[in-house]
Amino acid sequence: MSLRPGSTIGIIGGGQLGRMMAVAAAQLGYRCHIYDPHEGPCAAEVSGAFTRGAFDDHESLAAFAAQCDIVTYEFENVPVAPLTALGAKLLPGTRSLEVAQDRALEKEFLESAGAEVAPWQRVDSIEDAEQAEADLGLPLVLKTRRFGYDGKGQSWARAAGEVRQAFEALGRQPAVAEAGVAFEAEFSVIVARGSDGAVRCFDPPRNIHEGGILRRSIVPGGALVAEQAEEAKRIAGAIVAALGHVGVLTVEFFATENGPLVNEFAPRVHNSGHWTIEGARTSQFEQHVRAICGLSLGDPGLVAAGAEMENLIGPDVERWADYVADDGAALHLYNKGEARAGRKMGHVTRVLPPSR
Numbered sequence: 001m002s003l004r005p006g007s008t009i010g011i012i013g014g015g016q017l018g019r020m021m022a023v024a025a026a027q028l029g030y031r032c033h034i035y036d037p038h039e040g041p042c043a044a045e046v047s048g049a050f051t052r053g054a055f056d057d058h059e060s061l062a063a064f065a066a067q068c069d070i071v072t073y074e075f076e077n078v079p080v081a082p083l084t085a086l087g088a089k090l091l092p093g094t095r096s097l098e099v100a101q102d103r104a105l106e107k108e109f110l111e112s113a114g115a116e117v118a119p120w121q122r123v124d125s126i127e128d129a130e131q132a133e134a135d136l137g138l139p140l141v142l143k144t145r146r147f148g149y150d151g152k153g154q155s156w157a158r159a160a161g162e163v164r165q166a167f168e169a170l171g172r173q174p175a176v177a178e179a180g181v182a183f184e185a186e187f188s189v190i191v192a193r194g195s196d197g198a199v200r201c202f203d204p205p206r207n208i209h210e211g212g213i214l215r216r217s218i219v220p221g222g223a224l225v226a227e228q229a230e231e232a233k234r235i236a237g238a239i240v241a242a243l244g245h246v247g248v249l250t251v252e253f254f255a256t257e258n259g260p261l262v263n264e265f266a267p268r269v270h271n272s273g274h275w276t277i278e279g280a281r282t283s284q285f286e287q288h289v290r291a292i293c294g295l296s297l298g299d300p301g302l303v304a305a306g307a308e309m310e311n312l313i314g315p316d317v318e319r320w321a322d323y324v325a326d327d328g329a330a331l332h333l334y335n336k337g338e339a340r341a342g343r344k345m346g347h348v349t350r351v352l353p354p355s356r
Helices: 016-027 042-046 058-066 081-089 094-100 103-112 126-136 162-169 223-243 284-292 314-325
Strands: 008-012 031-036 049-052 070-073 120-123 140-144 154-157 175-179 185-193 199-201 206-210 213-219 247-256 259-266 306-313 330-333 344-352
Touching (some): 016 031, 031 042, 031 058, 049 058, 058 081, 070 081, 070 284, 094 223, 094 259, 103 175, 103 223, 103 259, 120 126, 126 162, 126 175, 140 162, 154 162, 185 223, 185 284, 199 223, 223 259, 247 284, 306 314, 314 330, 314 344
Parallel strands (some): 008 031, 008 070
Antiparallel strands (some): 140 154, 140 175, 185 199, 185 247, 206 213, 213 306, 247 259, 306 344, 330 344
C-alpha cells in the first residue's frame, strides 16, 4: 500500500543526505521529521519537525517513531538494537544495517550473493595480521571491522613487517585484511528496490578520490566503466534482493582487467549520486522516497549527455559566490557551520550538453 502525500517520513540522522532527502520528499507532498543527537543538524532546517535524541535512546526513538508514518535512515553507523523495536515501520530494515556495519560480515555476505571481492581475512590479533601478510602478500590494507568512513579506520602495509605497525595504528581493533587490488578506475552503482521487488539502477559514475574523500563523480564514467556497467548492475541487483532491501543502496566497485570487483556497499543514498538531482530524470533522493513510500520507482535515466559533481570540502565552500555566478553550475550548500578540513560543505553539479 502506498503512503499518501501529507504523511510523515521520519529520518534518523540529520546530515546533508537527510537534508536532500527531505527536500525531495517535500516535492512529493510528504512531511519529514528529523531525529539526531546534535543541536542544529542541517537537515532540520528543511524539515517539518526535529527531535533531538541519542541514537541508542530507546524511549526517545520510540516517541519519535510514534509521530511518523514510516522511518528511514541517512547513514549506516546507527546502533541496530534500538531500531528493532520499529519493526516494519523502518525501511530499509535492520538486516541491511547489520551487514554493512561489520566489514567481515559484509565480505561474507557479498561472496554469498555472488559478488567478487578482494582476497581477505579476519584479523583479531598481531598473529592474525602477520598470517594475513603471509597468506595475502603485499601490499595489503587493514580496515577496522566497524565505523570506517571516508578513508578513516584504514592502515596500509606495503613492506615486510609493516603489518604489525598497521594493526597497532588501528588500536588493535578487530579488522579485516584485504589484498591490494590493481584497478583502473573506481565507480559506483546506485540501485533502488521498491516494496514490490522492482529494481532500477542509475548510470554508474566514475569516482575520483583525494585523501580517501570523494572529490568528484563523472557520468558517463568512461569506456572501461561502460564495459563493466551491466555486470555491476546485475551484482547490485543481486545484493538488494538478497538483503530484502527496500530503498536506495550504493555499491562501490573497482574496475579491474578481470571485471568489476566490489569494494563495499552503503545501504543508503550516497555522495557519488548527488549528480542525479540535476542529471537524472529522478534523483536518488526522490527514488529512495518513492521506494520506502510504496510508490512506483522513477526513471533513473540521464536528462542530457552526462553530468559531473564536485564536492566542496572544507574551505572550498568559500568560493560559493563564484559558483553562484556560473550559469553552468548548480550549487548545493549544506549550511553545516564551520568549514573544517575534510568536511563536506556542499557540492556543485554541471550537466553536460549533448555532443555535436
